[in-house]
Structures are given as structure tokens and as C-alpha cells.
Amino acid sequence: MTSTPRIAILVGSTRTGRNSAGVARWVLDRAARRSDATFEVVDLADHPLPHLDEALPPRMQQYENPLAWEWSRLIDGFDGYVVVTPEYNHAPAAVLKNAMDWLYHEWADKAVGFVGYGVQGGSRAVEQLRLVAGELQLADVRTQVGLSLYDDFEEFARLAPRARHEGDLDAMLDELVAWSVALATVRERRAAVAAA
Template identity: 60%
Template sequence: MTKIAIILGSTRPGRNGEAVANWVYDIAKQRDDAEYELVDIADYKLPHLDEAAPPSLGQYTQPHTKAWAEKIASFDGYVFVTPEYNHSTSGALKNAIDFLYAEWNNKAAGFVSYGSVGGTRAVEHLRLVMGELQVADVRAQAALSLYTDFENFSVFKPAPHQSEAVGAVLDQVVAWSGALAPLRATSSDTAAQ
């Protein structure tokens, strides 16, 4: 069965992302089209990138990198839950993404973002990063406003239509993850030779 990670892309104390990621995961668990797992980057305690070799070489030496690589490699697609900080994603999420390369390749990604303008600028940045990592990003996006989907900018109360937006993201990520399976199989066969 297709495996999709819902990646919580903030490590900030008191982060709004935890409520958002749990909400996305609750929506996903009601579906039977894939196996979903919530992955919190905070659990991996990744320092600033501390591998000597570029990630594209796959020569990981640090135990935290190896654990992160194993987890990310186990999925067929991803839904990134990202805040928007200064017109971009969180530094913690960008750092976590930058630790790896091949583990991301030939998979699909969707985005659930939050911020003053729905986190849309963070997603635009992430779409560029995904392209470099050979990740197919889907069109659907759930963009949550701090003004209308949070009370006092901190208590998560999503508008009803946002559940439909998440459903569309999941639909596309699952479909594209399945469509890319032959590419992943070819890459695995080539790596084994």
C-alpha cells in the first residue's frame, strides 16, 4: 500500500503546526487509499547540516542523518505542514529537507500551510526545492490563514472548507505517488546493480 508521510515542519515551542498536522493526520486516517504516518521533524533532533559530503552522494556518517534517511526513504509521498516565516518555510524544515537527496527522489509532495496569507509564499519556496530533489509537487494546497482559521492567532479552528482542501491534497499526493512508483522501482533496480 502507498505510504504517505505528513511532515510537521516546525520545531518552534508553542508551534501552531502541531495542531494543524494532527488535524491533517486525523483527516487522512479516515481514508483507506494509503497508509499515513505523522512525522515530526522535532523528534529527529537534526542540528544544522553536519555531514561533510553532499547529500547527493548518500555518504551519511551521523546517526541522526541515518535515522532520518531511513524514515524518509520508507515513504512514497509527503504532505508538508509548513508555517510561513519571512516569506519562506521554517529554517528547521529546510534544514531537514537538505540533509537528504535520493530518499526524496521520484515521489510526490503536497502542502498544507499556515500564516498571515495562508503560508502561500512558504509553499512557493518549497515547490522550487522539491523540483531540485526530483519530487513532483501537486497543484492542490490547503492554505490556512492566521486571521480566519485561528482564534487569537494561536487556537486552531479551521473553516469547514479547509477539510475539503486537505482532501484534495491527499487525493493528488496519493495518485501521483502511485503514478511515480515505476520510476522509484527503476531507480532501485539501477542502484542495486
């Protein structure tokens, strides 16, 4: 890790008319005020991964698909992640889960925070993603942002978050940056052991 952690804001939906791009912009606008990390939006729509079909598990890092190598290099370059997730049928979008499933080591020993949105604030999607994060050795921070389609969007389409969500977002980013810095030492130690 460089002296300042790099944090990706993952846009977790590729649907036409999706709200996730607007939510990610809101996160970026708020995060850009900070000086303790740099933030960049990573839109899954720009990385059209097929359904996971590699012959070997991602732990092996022997990808056959060139798109997997591109995704690997991109994700590996970050120290932490903010995942913006909608909730579809009590779960995250399949495209988001698929993008996470393509990799393993690139996620490991890094921090992740969640911004969910949906009828129930995306809480059930986030709960499932926390389980996935644990298996990928992503350290999920406690605080999350839950945006209601009824109360934080105008006509279910234009983001107009209630003021309290700015505090939740700031608290989540505080935790995320702190954990991203701390986990850099874990990755450095792991690399040193592997090189020995």
C-alpha cells in the same frame, strides 16, 4: 512500495507554542478516513538534526552523523509526504529546510503536498518549498491548503479551519496518493536499471 502507499505528514516547525502540530493532527484526522493510503505524523521536534555540516553532499549518501542515517531510513520508508509549514518572514521555517537538505535520494521520485499557515495562508513559504522540491526530484501536487492565522485559528493559536479547507485537503490528498502510486513505478524502474 507496498500495495498501499505510506505517506508522512511532516510537522515543519519546532518552535515553542507552534501551531504546526495541531495542523498536522487535523490533516491526520482527515486522512485517516481514507483507505487508499496509510498516514503517519513525523515531527521534526523528534529528529533534532544539526545544521547541515556533512563533508560530502547528500547525493553521495555517505553520512558521517548517525542522526543523518536515522533520518535517511525514516524518510526513505515513505512513498509521499504532506509538508505542514508555517511562514516565517515570507519563508518556511529554517528547521524544515534544513531537514530537507540533509537528504537527496530518499526524497527523489516521490510526491509531496503542502499545508501552509500564516498571515497569507503560508503561500510564500509553500512557493519556496516547491522550488526545493523540484531540486530534490519531489513531484509537488498542484492543490494546497492555505490556513490564515486570522480566519482559521482562534486567537492565533487554536486551529478552527473554515469548512472549505476540508475540500482543499481532500483534493490535495487525492492528488498526492495518485502521484505516490504512479511514482512507485519510476522508483522500481530506477532500481532495476541500477541493479542491471
